[in-house]
Each structure stands twice: as C-alpha cells, then as structure tokens.
Amino acid sequence: MFTTLRNLLRFQESGLLLVILALGVLLTAFSGSVRTPVFEVGPDGNRQRVFTTNESGERLPVFEEKNKFFNAQNLAQLAKDTSFIAIMAVGMSLVIISGGIDLSVGSIYALASVLGALAFRHFGPDGASPDTAPWLAVSLGALACVGSATACGLVNGSLIVALRVHPFIITLGAMAILRGIAFVVTKGQSVGGFPPLFREMIRWETSGGLSLVPLGVMLVVLAVGWIYLSRLAAGRRVYAVGGNELASRFSGIRVDRVKIGVYLLSGFAAGIAALIALGYYGSASSGDGQGYELNVIAAAVVGGASLTGGRGSALGAVLGALIIQMIASGIVILGIDQNYSQIIIGSVVIAAVVLDNFNTWLAKRRLTQAKH
Amino acid sequence: MKRLTLLAASLAFALAGTAAERTITIGLVAKSQGNPVFQAARVGAEDAAKELSAKYKMNIKIDWRTPNEEDAQKQAEAIEQLVLAGAEGIAVSCSDANKLTDAINRAVDNGVPVATFDSDAPASKRFVTYGVDDIECGKQTMEELAKVMGGKGIIAVLAGNQNAPNLQKRVQGVREVAAKFPGITIRDVYYHKETAQDAVAKIEQVMQANPDITGWAMIGGWPLFTDNALKWQPGTVQCVSVDALPAQLAYIRSGHVPVLLAQQCYEWGHRCVELLIEKIVDHKNPPAVKEISALIPVTAANVDAFAKNWDKWLPK
Numbered sequence: 136m137f138t139t140l141r142n143l144l145r146f147q148e149s150g151l152l153l154v155i156l157a158l159g160v161l162l163t164a165f166s167g168s169v170r171t172p173v174f175e176v177g178p179d180g181n182r183q184r185v186f187t188t189n190e191s192g193e194r195l196p197v198f199e200e201k202n203k204f205f206n207a208q209n210l211a212q213l214a215k216d217t218s219f220i221a222i223m224a225v226g227m228s229l230v231i232i233s234g235g236i237d238l239s240v241g242s243i244y245a246l247a248s249v250l251g252a253l254a255f256r257h258f259g260p261d262g263a264s265p266d267t268a269p270w271l272a273v274s275l276g277a278l279a280c281v282g283s284a285t286a287c288g289l290v291n292g293s294l295i296v297a298l299r300v301h302p303f304i305i306t307l308g309a310m311a312i313l314r315g316i317a318f319v320v321t322k323g324q325s326v327g328g329f330p331p332l333f334r335e336m337i338r339w340e341t342s343g344g345l346s347l348v349p350l351g352v353m354l355v356v357l358a359v360g361w362i363y364l365s366r367l368a369a370g371r372r373v374y375a376v377g378g379n380e381l382a383s384r385f386s387g388i389r390v391d392r393v394k395i396g397v398y399l400l401s402g403f404a405a406g407i408a409a410l411i412a413l414g415y416y417g418s419a420s421s422g423d424g425q426g427y428e429l430n431v432i433a434a435a436v437v438g439g440a441s442l443t444g445g446r447g448s449a450l451g452a453v454l455g456a457l458i459i460q461m462i463a464s465g466i467v468i469l470g471i472d473q474n475y476s477q478i479i480i481g482s483v484v485i486a487a488v489v490l491d492n493f494n495t496w497l498a499k500r501r502l503t504q505a506k507h
Numbered sequence: 508m509k510r511l512t513l514l515a516a517s518l519a520f521a522l523a524g525t526a527a528e529r530t531i532t533i534g535l536v537a538k539s540q541g542n543p544v545f546q547a548a549r550v551g552a553e554d555a556a557k558e559l560s561a562k563y564k565m566n567i568k569i570d571w572r573t574p575n576e577e578d579a580q581k582q583a584e585a586i587e588q589l590v591l592a593g594a595e596g597i598a599v600s601c602s603d604a605n606k607l608t609d610a611i612n613r614a615v616d617n618g619v620p621v622a623t624f625d626s627d628a629p630a631s632k633r634f635v636t637y638g639v640d641d642i643e644c645g646k647q648t649m650e651e652l653a654k655v656m657g658g659k660g661i662i663a664v665l666a667g668n669q670n671a672p673n674l675q676k677r678v679q680g681v682r683e684v685a686a687k688f689p690g691i692t693i694r695d696v697y698y699h700k701e702t703a704q705d706a707v708a709k710i711e712q713v714m715q716a717n718p719d720i721t722g723w724a725m726i727g728g729w730p731l732f733t734d735n736a737l738k739w740q741p742g743t744v745q746c747v748s749v750d751a752l753p754a755q756l757a758y759i760r761s762g763h764v765p766v767l768l769a770q771q772c773y774e775w776g777h778r779c780v781e782l783l784i785e786k787i788v789d790h791k792n793p794p795a796v797k798e799i800s801a802l803i804p805v806t807a808a809n810v811d812a813f814a815k816n817w818d819k820w821l822p823k
Contacts, residue, residue: 196618203593209591324675415607416610420606422578425577467570471570
C-alpha cells in the first residue's frame, strides 16, 4: 500500500493528479444535486424523454436527481470543454520544452477553422458541390483545416530559424497576420452549413447522450505526444535543445530542424483542435480562438512546462488544461458569482504551479539523499 | 424497477417542492462582461427576478455566465454547463448564431426554454427573441445623421466587432439609407475591438487619416463610454450613436452628439426573465417569436429626464 503510494508520489505529474483529485472531491461534496430529465432510446433509435402519467391523467416528464458535479453528463461535458485547449496545450508544451513560445496558436486555430469551414461548406448541403461523396467531402475539409494549421506552424518555425528572430516576435506578428487573413477570407461572416456526416461523426453520442469524440481525440493526441516525448529520440532532442541549445548544437543535434518541427507540430495540434471544434459547434468565424494562446500557455505551464525550456510533458499539459477547466466549470456548478471567477482561476493556477514545484523539489531532495 | 424508483424520486421531489419555496434559476449569457449595456441587462434581469419572486411566491435566481470577451464557443459551453447545473431557463445574446444554435437546441431538448436578446439565433429552437430590429436600427441612425448634416457630407461608420451578425445588419441599414442621399458619401466602415479605448483609438486614427470626414454613424456607443472621445469642437463633425448610457449623455450636453438612440438594454434582461418565467411557470408562449423593442431618441430636450432612468438601471 505504502509502496504504491510512494511510487505514485514519485510520478512526475503526481502533484497535478493530487490537485485534480482534491478539486473533484471538493466539487462532489459541495456541488449539491440537480434534477435532470430522464431520456431513453426510442424505437426509432433516437433519444427521447421519459414521461409518466399522474392520477388525473396528466402526462408528466420524469426527472432524476444527481450530484451536480459527479455525474456522467457533467464529466463528459468537462472532458469536452477541456479537450480543445488540452490538444493545443500538447503542441504548445513541445514548443515550450524546446525553449520557444507560440503566441499564434489562437490565430492558427481561427484560420484553420475558417479555411476548414469554407471547404466543408463547399461540400455541404447548400454548397457548390453538394453531391461529392460524403467520405471525400469530410476528408478534404479535414485536410484543409489541419493542413492549413500545419502549414502555419511550418512557416512560423521556418521564419524563426531563418531570420534568427525571437519566437515571441515572429509568433506575435503571425498572431495578427493569420487572424487578419481569417477575416479577409470570411469578410467577417460566420461560416456554417457543413456535410451532415462530418457533424454526426464529431457529435456522435453514446446511448446515454454522452458526447465522447472530443475526449477520444484528446486521448489519442495525448498518447502520441507522450510517445513522441518519452519514447522517441526526436522527443529527447526537443528536451536537449530546450535544456541547453549550445550543447545540443555541439553534440550534433540539428537544432534548427528540431525547432521547425516543434512549431509544425504545434500548428498541427491547433488544426486538430479546430477540426473537432468545427464539427462540434458547426461554424467558424475569424473571431474564434481569441485569447486562447494565453489559456494554452497557462495549461502547459500549470502542467509543469518550464518557460525557460527543457522541462514539461504531454500528460502535464492535458492535466493542466483539465485543472483550469475544472475550476471554470466548478464556478458554474457551485453557483459562485462570475465576477470572482478570474480571481479564483488565477489564484488556483498559481497554487497548482507552486504545489507542482514543491513536489518536484521533494523528488529532487529524495534523489540527492539517495545519492548520499 | 428503475422506472418506479425514478417516479418515486420525482414524486418525492414534487412533494418536497410544495412544502418549501420553489427555486428557479435563470441563466443569463450576454456577449461580454466589459460592455455596460450588458451590465444594464443583468440589472434588469435581477430586478425582474425580485419582482416575479414576490408575484409568484417563489425564489427566482439569475445565474450570470458571460465570457470576459466575445467568444461564441465559451457562450455555447456556458449554455451547456447551465443546463447541467439545473437552470430552468436561459437568456442569451448570441455572438455567433451558427455556433450557438446546437447548444440552444440541446438545452431546449433537455426541457430548458431559451430566449435570445439583442442578437438572435434564428435557426435555433429559442421560443422568443427580444431586441431591436437591427436593419431598422442602422436605418434610423443614418436618417438622424442625414438630418443633422443637412443631407450632405462625408461620413464614417463605427461598427465594433466585424463578426457580430446584428452589427452587420445595422451596417446594412446605414448603407441602405445613405444610398438615398446623393450628397452623402460613406468613406468606410471601421471595425474594432468592442472596448471604449479601442473605439476611441480607431476614431483618432480615422480622423487623422481623413480630416475631411464630417459625420460619424456609430452603430454602437463604445467610444462614448469614455469622457474625451470626440476631440473636435461641437458642431464641426456631426455624430449620431446607438445607445444612451450615462457616460454618453455628457456628449449630448456638450453638443458633440445631437442624437443618441437608446436601446432598451435594461429591458433585455427584464423582459427576457418575464417571458421565461411565463413560459416555465404559466406554460405561456409569447404572441410572437420576435418581440421588437423600439429605439428611444435622446436629445438635448429630454436628456435630463432620460438620465434619471440610470439611477435604477445601473448595478448598485
């Protein structure tokens, strides 16, 4: 028992897991209950509300009481709301580990959304090519969305390497340019009207009405990010470049290639997030993703990524995003006045980072003591 | 067996509800926290909740869930969270109608009626929308401006967020009326972040680059929320603006702005809560899905009388 606990505490992200556990327990204990309508799957396969008849023959909907936080619908909602930022945070953590920063992810998300949306609308019911095979329409739309985001990341990385300008400046410029392009191509209009197959794929629900596709995609991105960073030589090179760029260069690592790669992957992750959001919400506009860069950076940093480079993980980024979203959702669930929400979120973000740093310090101390 | 348990739980809840005062939570999701018109809507909603709590002998609560800055995705998330947190009705001003349609429909499918105000989601299952007719609002703004400019001059249009469908319609209304005045030329439509500082900065930039502009059609009142937005002598450049918040009224008194067109932003919240409670408690639908609120012209003649309304409408 103690060995398991000790092993758990040695785990790099154990501090974050403890914070999530504590938040979950607190929210479950203090959220109270909610009365929700009961649904069942009807003969036509669609979900429908369950009704009963009272003594006077009146048809009444049936309700059930649930804990406001700890119920399947709310947890699925929490996972869905976390997924968009978490997916981008995995990409951002690569950039931060390499010692860089990407301020343009929100704008890449917006541009990928609108380009994807324009492609999807082209093949949608009211578009120019509504008769295109559904699988082809979805594939081309997804390619436009994810491909454009990846291309944006590639351009960012290439400019940073070629011009030898700090990534803060290049991505700050890209942030404005890409959002401007998104506005020009949409003329400020919201773009919707996608092929039904695409919407159905992303909004697919279990028989209990749980929308789990965003969660599934987030887990796949997490798994890929984790394997890349911890199991592949390419991932170890990212840590090396972020830890000491000069030493990495002298040890034969192609630093420029690593840098271009992390921005490309950050763009790719933003494209995946944009694609999932497109399918879930069904439209895009040039105003999408405003300020998301700060949320994404906050998630990566809460997750243990060091802004000086060389430290961080994909799992940490996802857990960081989850903590921030749990607080935001908790404020709604507990009915706390929204005027205080930013103060609470900011305070808990700092507390989570301090707790994580304390845990790292403890781990280092244990290591030092073991050496002696 | 499960059905019976659920039924028993429902009946127990219903019986408990008769013993204690019923609590109804109404979610209010406006476009952005920083815009004072939505703070007035919030006060209106809270006042309506108090009045209707007394009338219906129940406890009506307003749960304000508005993004800090305009973000339709955050609004959709807020609607979904409100439904899960047990809100029985929701009023929303949509930053992007397309993006909010599914969230509104899902809320309605879960038995939570939704009303929209200020900016509608026409393809959704909302049972009512309350606000100005945006094309008419743009037209009225331009008509008033053309009147004070004597039907001639070069004008600029200040238009806020380029993605907001209601503002796009107002711009359309301005253009339609301007086309009827051969002596009036629209130099351009200028968009900006919907904060007072950004709006003032935009006006300064435009006036420096285009000193020949003699009129401004402001389809939202953003720059006039500061006290030094219009840096010209009163009467040299004419200006007509939508909204008539307290800070804006000073420009009427100084002579910089001859006409303000007041949206009934306090009523956005107040009326929506009334409509939602009638729907939830009395199971009553409004006579029409669209309920239009008129714009109230505020001029030097009625500015003092109008200003008194704000004692009631502002957050205490």
